Amino acid sequence: MDYVIVGAGPAGVIAAETLAGLEPGADITLVSGEPEPPYSRMAIPYLLAEDIAEEGTHLRHTAGHYDARGIRVVHERVARLDPAARTLAFEGGGSRTYGKLLLATGAAPVRPPIPGMDLAKVKSCWTLADARQIIAGTKPGDRVVLMGAGFIGCIILEALVARKVKLTVIEMADRMVARMMDKTGGDMIGDWCRGQGVDVMTATRVTGIEEKVDGSLSLSLEGKEPVAADLVVCATGVRSNIGFLEGSGIDTGQGVLIDNYMATNLPDIYAAGDVAQGLDFSTGGHDVHAIQPTASEHGRVAARNMAGHRTAYRGSLVMNTLNTLGLISTSYGLWDGAEGGDEVVSLDRENARYLRLSFQGDVLVGALALGLTQHVGVLRGLIQTKVPLGKWKKVLQDDPHQIMTVYLACVQDATRRRAA
Amino acid sequence: MQKSLLIDPDKCTSCLQCEMACSFEHEGVFNPARSRIKIFEFEHGKRAVPYTCTQCAEAWCLHACPVEALVRNKTTGAVEVRDEICVGCKVCTIACPFGTVNYNPDSGKVIKCDLCGGDPQCAAACPTEAITYVDSAWTGYERMQAWAVKTDTKAATA
Amino acid sequence: MAWQRKVLRVDLTRGTSRVEPLNMEWANAYIGERGLGTKYLSENMDPKADALGPDNVLIFATGPLTGTMASTSGRYAVLCKGPLTNAIACSNSGGKFGAEMKFAGYDLIILQGRSEKPVYLHIVDDEVEILPADALWGKGVWFTEDWIKNHHGNPNLKVASIGEAGENLVRYACVVNDLHRAAGRSGVGAVMGSKNLKAIACHGTKGVRVDDPKRFMAVVKETHKKLAESGGRKELTKVGTNAMIDVMQEWGGLPTRNFQEVQFEGTGKINPEAAVTPNAHGHVNLITNKACFGCTIACGRIAHIDKEHFTVVNRKEYWHASGGLEYETAYALGPVVGVDDIDALTFANFMMNEHGMDPISFGVTLAAAMEMYEMGVLTREHTDGVELKFGNAEALAVMAEKTGKGEGFGKELGMGSMRLTAKYGHPELFMGVKGQEFAGYDSRALQGMGLGYATSNRGACHLKHDVFGEDMEDISGNNKAQPVKDSQDRVAMIDSTGLCLFTTAGWGVEDFVAQLDAACEGSWTKERCLESGERTWTLERMFNMRAGLTGADDSLPKRLLEDPAPSGNAKGKVAELGKMLPEYYAVRGWTTEGMPTNETLNRLAL
16 A cells, blocks of 8 residues: 655654554654654754754654555655546646555644734744744843743743843733643743743733844833843744645544544544644544644544554543643643533642542543652543543542542452442 | 552552652652652541552553653563653543642643553552562452453443 | 751740751761760750750651651661759651651751640741640640641641640640651640641751762662661561560560559460451451662561450541551550450550550550559549549540540559659659659560660660670679660660661661761761760760769669569579679779769760
8 A cells, every 4th residue: 555644743653653553554644844864843942942853753763664564754745636637736747646645743832913924034933944043043141032822822931031141021911821731731831931031911912023223122012011032032822734625525624634543524534733633532523633642642543443453542642741830731631621510720829739639520621730750640541531430539529639549549440340 | 561550558668759759750859749649638637648640551541642751661561751742631540530749830741640651660669568569460450450441431342 | 968057046025036057066976866966965955954944945856867768767766864863864766757857958957935725836948937826725646647748738748746645735746747756755746736736737848958869879789788688687587676676575564554564365366467367357467668868678567456345436537547566565465465366555655656645654654553452542533433443444545535635544553653653652663763754665574675774864764785695695683884874875876877776787887887988078987976866865874963863763662672583594583783883883984973984975076
């Protein structure tokens, strides 16, 4: 079979590797839209912070990794898909046919429609190329404004502080990381950042950016004094890369719509990762989860289905973890509460510790934590196995930090029941 | 024959020799806070459970790693952290449904059980044989993994 | 290495804390825990200070081996001037708190002054906070531990706290850690209460390093093996310390009904066999055994009370598992008060742990009260209407709780036996030394034990010497002085390492020395270690002399000196202290009045 995978991020690479494992000798082509070896965006902040070199961002580290598996990596950007002809047209002019196709084109940053976003000193931080420009363009003491305090913004934030710039964060929402933290948690992260010398402005809208004669930038804000900067890094969100699918007949919403077998509405075309709008474990609906674990799971399950091993996807659980200047935050599933459910909260604002668990009946369906670094994963275990907590729910209601105890008690009880 | 850690909680007295042996092996210091194996006590000391990675076949941690810092040791079957590659993003810590991959703020990297390269020090230190290292075939390894399968997001082959 | 080289000093009056370097000269001379704590106590307070006043100093001390892989490395000691004895108090405890305090980076915590309001100490590595304890004051130990862990969202915290008994200045209140381990004796908990300090909660991530890790691990491998193979260790693991109750019953050294007798007819109902035998409801007292930090023995017992027993029938909150009977609790809540109801004993023991009291002193105090009740000195009017007769299980249960909570006649019992019997005009009924009640060994049947009791620096205590073998071998008072002196020094050394005395079931002095020598820098020989033990013993003695005690306090009650044992191997014998004590002073290098000579002090560099 002639497999073509468009996109060389985690979903694409894992799909290629899975296919190679399931069907040795298959013809597998991995189309990368960037001129680098396949790399991880997740690692870019650590490159910016100079914790790692560029090689440290690469998804695979063994020389000849792709060749050894019969995976051909080509560097092209896809311009168009013609499903009837089973053909991809490249921006550079060439084209290629496929037997089965995986769309793993990921997402790209969205820039707000305001004047000045095209100035040279306004950067995104999404690709290795972006990272190189930011590294070259900042030195300690520079005034840097980070637009957007979402997940991506926050991981870049850490890196920018490590570069010793004078940082201001401007976020439209009423709190930081609004898509993974409730108001309490988001505010605590904001306070934590302020405590470490970062100027954080939430509920603040940038209306435009202009370059002054001295080369510096000025950001106009709605209802507030302008802010000066030497560099602006824009991290105001991302959107699935589906533009090239226009006119192809593929069903799209926020991303490419896929069924529980990762297939699109068109034959032999599948989608995975940030571009795919797949099954959500918690809601049962379909959503784009632009997160690493989902990309990795999508990649594997899509490949299995492409190779003919019909495998149902059970849905991805939203999960995020973030280190904001040493404060670790995590959220899972229905972290902001479930309809008709109940919850328990433990809050110690002074010591930046916060834990909120959401239940539906006696099943854990969501969790949100600040300052929790040990055994965090059991929250996933409890949510995704939908294990009935029974009498142990009361223990969590009395002290949600007993999560490990409750987890183990449930595991043990289940094991004993099985043995009996 | 591949070997696995066999845990028998009923034999555990909660002495934490295993935690000290583990931290000494990996960090050169007696420091339960940095142990890869943890004892959990509950019901007023009535129950104690040693808990660590089962090196599960699914290896959510390994698959979730964005930079291939987690690799499986073909000899021992353990999933090991390559410190020189780990960037400390912690995605594996939230991906592991057993909570057995933990972030170490001292090193900025994650830590997990690596079976000490095939000579697990926790088992050697355990005075009551609550932790033993035995041929996988007898451990009820499948039973331990039955729990793991419940968390599965991929394997339900139709 | 081995030491963290840091001391945390807390001024409760000012509400401040600071870290200072450990005095390594002292550490080299006194090792750690008991010895080093004694040195710091001596240097930091006037021994004449009021034990319950702000000038008393309270020290939590770990040893160099605390928190290492050496077996039983969880020990810490609490030192201060004792309110029960007005002598030096040094009580050690296991559980997990001591190691945690060491992992947080501290060898010692020194607490001075008195907080105006109830507070607790919250320590996570270098972060030290003194926080209000209003929500905890008036609450028991179990509530306190749960509340603190929950409040800080940190199940890793280990907590040492006092119950209501400590707050109410019960003279034998203890400091309880990890729900049911205690620095039990001499009233160290009352001193904590007098300082308005409810608890110390601690979590550490720093770990402990040793000087020569490779050698240390090799030595530890050997010592673990040696301990594992010892018969005494196997007995402790399998049966627990209460194995002793059958031994003492058979020997005739089991103090019964306030030492009127030395054998107890109800022993078979409260011994280890009884703990594993189903009762009429099919209830089995013992659940499992449990280890303290680092301990490869696991002598601790976890038990529960029959839900249908009168003590808990309508009190579900006591149906859970908790610390079970060990020998001293079994003796002090059993034979010495004549009670043979294992559930009542277990309940009373729960009360001791929850409210934070020493069961030995409580039981022996209750025994004296029962004797006075039977004599008619005390009546129902004194005892809140309770029939305070020997053998009354209900009286035991009720008084344990009342004393814990400071209610009614419990307040009187909280004074301790010496003060209670004096108050009612019968000081001869106080069974103890220097104000502290006896443990479960009768001095008439164990002569060396009697000498040990009389000379123990913290008042009557069975844990400050070890001549059990000699006493069983020779029932007379002959040749006891030297072994008592030698074992006092040896035990003082062992208590200074951070390890548990029970390891002597399998280890000799050389095993402690080998572990110390590998863990600590410098050369640690057997001679140096034992000399350090003798130095500690003598410094404790000097503290007491400075506090105003004299040789006259090295005494035993008239009952043991004059009333012969009524049965058993020692039938017809009395304690031969009059013969042994002068011999002891001589081997110690003390004057005939019991004062260390200048020569002795110089020899020990004191």
